[in-house]
Amino acid sequence: MALVGPPDKTQEDIDALLAVAREVVFVAAASAHRCLSALPYPTPRGHLTLRQREVLEWVAEGKTSADIATIMGISAPTVDKHLRLARDTLGVDTTAQALIKAAFLNQVFLIDPSPSETSARS
Missing domain, CATH: 1.10.10.10 (Winged helix-like DNA-binding domain superfamily/Winged helix DNA-binding domain)
Incomplete structure (x- = not known):
């Protein structure tokens, strides 16, 4: 996993932040995936009423x-x-x-x- 930070931060700063926030980022991404995957998929003819x-x-x-x-x-x-x-x-x-x-x-x-x-x- 990679994070892109502001231009004034070094790669070491970003790596340190990722080491601390890795679990939070993982949980947020997994949670977003679960929410989005539960949304209805539209058909070419639209949604059911x-x-x-x-x-x-x-x-x-x-x-x-x-x-x-x-x-x-x-x-x-x-x-x-x-x-x-x-x-x-x-x-x-x-x-x-x-x-x-x-x-x-x-x-x-x-x-x-x-x-x-x-x-x-x-």
């Missing part, structure tokens, strides 16, 4: 269009429209492909703790 993400997350939970419509208080055709637009935005043919691609692009987050993890927290 909030509703598109929401219906995909319900699909991931195993819900049908009718179930999702009831949960969200909208009609089943509207759910189907959001799923179709999500597929179009992601450039895929099936809802399963849309779900996988959206998760890969950090546009939806699929976190489902296993039963053993849930009981371990209690």
